[in-house]
Amino acid sequence: MEKIKPKAGEVIPWEIHEKEYEKILGDKDILKQQWENIEVIAFRFIWSILTDF
């Protein structure tokens, strides 16, 4: 199984997800910002189960 190896603060890095679009006609930064906003929440979910629960 191919490893994604996410860094701290992410679960599926934007750099990987970006390649999954066929093309981006509009503002890429809007997509990136929204992607990363939820990335950090998902990261926190995984790690808070380990550290808090």
Added chain:
Amino acid sequence: MADDMEKLYNERLKRYITANKNEKPDRVPIRPFAAEFTSRYAGFTSQEVTHDYEKAFEAVRRCAKDFNWDATVINMIYVWSGLVDHFGQKYYKIPGIELDTNVGFQYLEPSDESGAFMKEDEYDELIESPTEFLTNTWMPRISNNIVGVGEPNTYRNNMAWLKGGLSLMAYGGAIGVATEKLKNECGTVSCVSGPIKAPFDILADKLRGFRQISLDVYRQPDKVEKACEALMPYLYMNAKVASDPAKQVPVSVWLHRGTMFSKDMYERFFWPTLKEIIVKLWEKDGIQTIWYAEGNWDKWLKYTAELPEKSIIYHSDKGDIFEVHRQVGEKFAISGGIPNDLLAFGTPEEVKEYCRKVIQTVGKDGGYLMDASAIIQSDAKIENMKAMTEATLEYGVY
């Protein structure tokens, strides 16, 4: 918020921040870490406050008001068993389910290799990609509902992920509301933000278990060391993203297994990566850490003293708080040190006298925060908790 409550809150926040920075506030802040004591005082069972977080928040507010707490933890019964139920964790016994309704929740540590949530030959997988290891390998083992990669998917698996995530969001949102209520209704500061665990403690507590890690440090020490290094940036980030954006309220580290190993092992496995997390949070992000030294950490004081000035608030549990003050009191604020057995079995006069001694010795120049040695459970007497407050108001004014 009423003007008088806002004034009270601001006074307490200033008092708390000043003491945390090892400076002299107007008086010693009262900052208890209280768990099941709050539920007993408020008339709730342990089951009620463990499973219904609104009741836990209410119990804290009742205590904060009645005992004049300057700052406290919004819910020290930190495992909300609702989330545990939705996600399906196997490693807790919960009051009202397997335990009596008035017993605190219990953590069940794996006692042998067959029960370990991470196996002895899985260090490389953890080191290579910690978040993927937790998600794909660890979580299926700790949850009754989550299935591993390659196993047939199930409806229960999908719902556990969905409900686990929603539960954490619901709890996080409720903590935000409760923090405001604590401020607006009691004038009390929510005293702690994100959590830190030492990388070695994560291995020893939740991944391998104590018996298994005790063998690993001899059989595969290089892998243990590399695993601590691999976990370090993730645990740093986990604390950082959950910390107070205003940087007024510290994060906390709950110290577990470091005192159970030799000096050489402490130096190799425990200390370097924990130190790096705390130093980075302080020097890069300006975030203080409450060094919650569960047990007796006096033998490692010389290492703790290496941390930057003001970077931690040293919480003394079973250690000698007067020795802690002698060795690190110039660099760090100190909290705690009022023995829990005194709060449970002593008289109010004895509690008051002990608090006086700590205030006038450890807190004589500021930089001391009043609290019990360990988290306050249901055995603390109400009259003794009142005595702790009275002593602080009587002897703690500068």
